[in-house]
Amino acid sequence: MHKLDPEKRLALLAEEARKRQAQASREDVPTLRIVMSTCGLAAGAAETRAAFEEALERRGLEARIVAVGCLGHCYAEPLVVIHHPASGFPPLCYYNIDPGKARMLVDSFLLDGDPALEYVLGAMVPNDLLPAVTDFPRFSMEQRVVMEHCGAIDPHSLDDYLALGGYGALATALGRSPGWVLDEVARSGLRGRGGAGFPTGRKWRLAAEAPADSKVVICNADEGDPGAYMDRTIMESNPHQLLEGMALCAYAVGAEEAIVYVRAEYPLAVRTIQRAIDDARKAGLLGERILGSDFSLHIRVFQGSGAFVCGEETALIQSIEGRRGMPQHRPPYPVEAGLWGRPTVVNNVKTLSTVPAILTRGAHWFRSIGTEKSPGTAIFSVVGNVTHAGLVEIPMGTTLRTLIFDVCGGIPKKKAFKAVQIGGPSGGCLSGDFLDTSIDFDSLTEAGAMMGSGGMVVMDEDSCMVDVARYFLDFTQNESCGKCTFCRIGTRHLLLILDRITKGEGREEDLELLDTLSRDIRDGSLCGLGKTAPNPVLTSLRYFRDEYEAHVREKRCPALKCRALTAFYIDLDKCARGCDACVGCCPVEAIFTTRGRKKAIDQELCVKCGECVTACPPEYDAVVRVSPAHLAPIIERPQPSEGRG
Amino acid sequence: MIALDVDGRTIQVEAGITVLEACLQNGIFIPNLCFVKTRKRPHASCRLCFVEIDGLDRPVPSCTQRVRDGMKVRTDTEPVRRLQRSAFKLLMSTHICTPRECPTQGRCQLIRTAKLLKVSLKPSPLERLERDVDPVVRLGPLVHYPYRCVLCGRCVHVCGEESGHGLLTFAKRGFNTVVATFVSEGEEGPCAECSACVGVCPTGALTLEAPETAESEEPGRAADSGG
Numbered sequence: 001m002h003k004l005d006p007e008k009r010l011a012l013l014a015e016e017a018r019k020r021q022a023q024a025s026r027e028d029v030p031t032l033r034i035v036m037s038t039c040g041l042a043a044g045a046a047e048t049r050a051a052f053e054e055a056l057e058r059r060g061l062e063a064r065i066v067a068v069g070c071l072g073h074c075y076a077e078p079l080v081v082i083h084h085p086a087s088g089f090p091p092l093c094y095y096n097i098d099p100g101k102a103r104m105l106v107d108s109f110l111l112d113g114d115p116a117l118e119y120v121l122g123a124m125v126p127n128d129l130l131p132a133v134t135d136f137p138r139f140s141m142e143q144r145v146v147m148e149h150c151g152a153i154d155p156h157s158l159d160d161y162l163a164l165g166g167y168g169a170l171a172t173a174l175g176r177s178p179g180w181v182l183d184e185v186a187r188s189g190l191r192g193r194g195g196a197g198f199p200t201g202r203k204w205r206l207a208a209e210a211p212a213d214s215k216v217v218i219c220n221a222d223e224g225d226p227g228a229y230m231d232r233t234i235m236e237s238n239p240h241q242l243l244e245g246m247a248l249c250a251y252a253v254g255a256e257e258a259i260v261y262v263r264a265e266y267p268l269a270v271r272t273i274q275r276a277i278d279d280a281r282k283a284g285l286l287g288e289r290i291l292g293s294d295f296s297l298h299i300r301v302f303q304g305s306g307a308f309v310c311g312e313e314t315a316l317i318q319s320i321e322g323r324r325g326m327p328q329h330r331p332p333y334p335v336e337a338g339l340w341g342r343p344t345v346v347n348n349v350k351t352l353s354t355v356p357a358i359l360t361r362g363a364h365w366f367r368s369i370g371t372e373k374s375p376g377t378a379i380f381s382v383v384g385n386v387t388h389a390g391l392v393e394i395p396m397g398t399t400l401r402t403l404i405f406d407v408c409g410g411i412p413k414k415k416a417f418k419a420v421q422i423g424g425p426s427g428g429c430l431s432g433d434f435l436d437t438s439i440d441f442d443s444l445t446e447a448g449a450m451m452g453s454g455g456m457v458v459m460d461e462d463s464c465m466v467d468v469a470r471y472f473l474d475f476t477q478n479e480s481c482g483k484c485t486f487c488r489i490g491t492r493h494l495l496l497i498l499d500r501i502t503k504g505e506g507r508e509e510d511l512e513l514l515d516t517l518s519r520d521i522r523d524g525s526l527c528g529l530g531k532t533a534p535n536p537v538l539t540s541l542r543y544f545r546d547e548y549e550a551h552v553r554e555k556r557c558p559a560l561k562c563r564a565l566t567a568f569y570i571d572l573d574k575c576a577r578g579c580d581a582c583v584g585c586c587p588v589e590a591i592f593t594t595r596g597r598k599k600a601i602d603q604e605l606c607v608k609c610g611e612c613v614t615a616c617p618p619e620y621d622a623v624v625r626v627s628p629a630h631l632a633p634i635i636e637r638p639q640p641s642e643g644r645g
Numbered sequence: 646m647i648a649l650d651v652d653g654r655t656i657q658v659e660a661g662i663t664v665l666e667a668c669l670q671n672g673i674f675i676p677n678l679c680f681v682k683t684r685k686r687p688h689a690s691c692r693l694c695f696v697e698i699d700g701l702d703r704p705v706p707s708c709t710q711r712v713r714d715g716m717k718v719r720t721d722t723e724p725v726r727r728l729q730r731s732a733f734k735l736l737m738s739t740h741i742c743t744p745r746e747c748p749t750q751g752r753c754q755l756i757r758t759a760k761l762l763k764v765s766l767k768p769s770p771l772e773r774l775e776r777d778v779d780p781v782v783r784l785g786p787l788v789h790y791p792y793r794c795v796l797c798g799r800c801v802h803v804c805g806e807e808s809g810h811g812l813l814t815f816a817k818r819g820f821n822t823v824v825a826t827f828v829s830e831g832e833e834g835p836c837a838e839c840s841a842c843v844g845v846c847p848t849g850a851l852t853l854e855a856p857e858t859a860e861s862e863e864p865g866r867a868a869d870s871g872g
């Protein structure tokens with residue numbers, strides 16, 4: 001066996017894997033693939049799985065249950081793909097499957113052959129019987145490079161990955177040379193997906209050429225942006241693809257040690273990656289003399305304690321070295337002097353996970369996707385006021401409009417689009433004027449936002465942009481490491497100013513102060529956190545200045561969001577005499593009965609929770625929210641003596 | 646020796662030093678709080694020492710730049726001063742100046758900086774920020790005044806890297822960051838003999854003297870002198 005070259009060795013491994021797979025799956029046994037990544041588990045996938053198991057046992061049925069990773073349709077979870085060959089149906093994808101529906105599906109589909117089509121999202125493959133999910137805009141406009149196999153393969157099965165040709169790029173590279181990998185990656189034009197978009201080929205070449213005996217590769221899986229979960233999902237859904245990418249990087253730059261830096265709040269990702277490392281090592285795909293070559297690589301997992309700033313590469317390195325996670329001045333960059341002073345490549349999960357596909361299908365293929373300067377795909381976790389929230393992978397160059405309205409189904413409840421925040425907490429808020437902006441590194445930066453690492457929050461007309469800026473500043477000022485003056489103290493001032501504006505205590509000078517202070521923090525801070533923290537303020541000030549002015553000058557919140565600037569009152573023309581649906585719901589008993597036996601709100605007592613809006617029956621719809629607060633008519637409470645007439 | 650041009654003046658300095666040191670050695674004052682010569686990697690946290698250098702499109706902290714022969718440096722441009730004033734105002738919004746009790750006895754770097762920048766010691770237009778700290782804190786035998794501290798990190802550095810004790814550290818995070826010690830309460834540790842940190846503190850926030858009267862350190866009773 002030791003005379004074989006890496007590719008032949010891998011071919012043997014893959015063949016064995018396929019044999020084992022063939023033995024495990026019998027044609028007559030249905031397969032249930034349940035999405036059990038964190039997004040699925042949060043939606044109740046574990047309970048769904050238990051219900052399936054219990055129902056199968058009760059009916060004495062045999063079926064293979066496979067826990068798979070995320071399909072990207074997080075809005076429809078728990079998701080289950082059932083392949084029941086004997087029924088004649090193609091594999092079907094079921095959505096929102098709670099335990100009750102799980103039991104029902106066992107009886108109707110697995111037992112009686114009725115697929116209960118009302119719960120089917122679509123078939124997984126094109127067919128003559130029913131629409132396939134591949135025809136949905138969500139699928140047809142997406143282009144999956146990194147997430148190609150997410151949700152389809154068992155993340156805990158090395159066999160699944162091998163059977164699809166996994167580790168093929170590594171075997172090919174080992175048979176060629178590190179220079180070949182460096183050239184291909186450089187030619188592909190791949191740019192880092194961790195935020196700044198630095199050309200990956202150039203980073204690797206710098207590390208490869210750095211004179212040192214020992215080098216390190218670090219996968220940055222800190223993912224601290226609130227609401228972002230792309231990296232977690234990729235690790236939970238296809239861990240071997242990431243490991244292969246890391247191995248290719250290590251081989252290219254000459255490193256024998258690699259670390260996956262994952263936040264400890266991602267226990268499932270940690271377990272999944274650790275298991276994948278162990279499995280790959282046992283199969284000779286990691287560890288000493290990989291696939292019989294001279295290349296050895298040891299990968300370990302390091303659990304970070306989840307500080308946003310530890311995603312910054314120099315702080316990340318400090319944190320691994322056991323120090324306080326504070327960013328360091330660069331240069332020297334990690335590729336010159338990183339972990340323990342050794343040349344270190346730090347790359348994002350998505351960057352590394354893209355590499356196997358580039359080497360398998362070629363730099364030319366990769367360049368055919370996306371734009372000239374930003375080739376490839378972008379992965380976003382789209383959240384907020386959007387119909388189909390979840391993970392999407394689209395070619396770079398797709399417009400924001402296409403992503404939000406076509407791929408993600410637009411804004412729910414017939415509300416109007418207002419803004420989109422791209423690039424995580426320190427990205428920018430773009431208005432509707434920017435919907436035709438192309439999603440790529442340079443266009444987004446030009447618009448004042450940034451690619452970031454893939455967080456996207458869509459906001460409808462009910463969002464107050466001052467409040468949104470305040471929300472993001474609250475996050476960043478909390479996450480500042482405290483090292484440098486601008487970020488430590490400056491973001492605090494920004495937050496206080498925004499806070500007083502939303503409370504109606506803003507001053508005319510505040511707008512100017514916000515603007516100059518934001519620019520100074522941007523230009524003066526030490527690391528990317530401080531440099532970008534003012535982005536939500538700067539962009540919202542630029543694109544939604546009228547909202548700031550309304551808050552400061554008229555004490556009015558145009559979106560009716562800021563509590564101190566709004567008031568609720570009950571429209572007496574609409575209120576139904578004798579109805580008291582709202583009375584009990586008010587937590588502070590601010591609602592009273594007027595002389596005309598209608599209801600009114602005591603403005604002194606009202607805490608503006610909005611419960612009465614929900615309680616008022618839709619046919620009356622009598623509760624009105626206004627801003628500025630003084631617009632609410634003051635209605636005197638009747639004296640106790642005259643009250644009950 | 647190499648030559649560089651600072652504000653139109655040619656100065657000769659030894660190779661390998663920082664632009665900040667080069668200027669200071671030649672009597673060109675650049676405000677600085679966090680620079681320590683013995684640091685391998687610049688801390689660059691106070692953000693006061695900005696200069697403009699030909700070839701770089703925006704101001705950079707001069708403590709992070711090594712001198713190069715023929716380098717052209719400007720210390721007094723509008724963008725530089727803007728950032729310096731802004732950083733200074735930010736520091737002053739959390740700093741309480743008590744000139745009478747201050748152990749720096751007028752040798753305070755903040756006062757010197759205010760004079761150079763021609764600004765008062767008041768933070769306006771910024772408001773004064775309250776910090777969640779006690780006015781006087783015991784760090785082993787050391788007495789620490791958090792409202793004077795600008796978190797430059799010099800003390801932490803000399804304690805760890807120069808005197809080799811490693812007893813000082815930053816604790817908490819972000820706006821709440823404070824200097825703390827590993828010396829347990831009531832213990833002496835090596836601090837009284839060493840006192841390296843006291844010597845490097847630019848603002849008199851660390852002493853070995855008995856605590857000053859509590860009232861003089863009350864926030865809000867700041868003497869806005871110098872303005």
Ligand SMILES: Cc1cc2nc3c(=O)[nH]c(=O)nc-3n(C[C@H](O)[C@H](O)[C@H](O)COP(=O)(O)O)c2cc1C
Pocket residue numbers: 191192193194195196197198200220221222223224225308309310311312313314346347348349351352453527528529
């Ligand atoms: C405050 C801050 C947080 C960051 N967080 C992350 C993160 O969570 N994940 C990540 O990959 N990069 C993060 N980065 C960017 C990294 O510093 C680094 O640029 C990146 O990991 C490089 O990988 P890439 O070349 O593949 O993009 C962060 C940067 C800053 C300034």
Ligand code: SF4
Pocket residue numbers: 309326327479480481482483484485487488525526527528529530531
């Ligand atoms: S910019 Fe903020 S996070 Fe970065 S070093 Fe300065 S204080 Fe720390």
Ligand code: SF4
Pocket residue numbers: 793794795796797798799800801824842845846847848849850851
């Ligand atoms: S105590 Fe003095 S030396 Fe230490 S961080 Fe504060 S200001 Fe700097």
Ligand code: FES
Pocket residue numbers: 676677678679680688689690691692693694706707708709
């Ligand atoms: S002396 Fe350069 S940043 Fe503090």
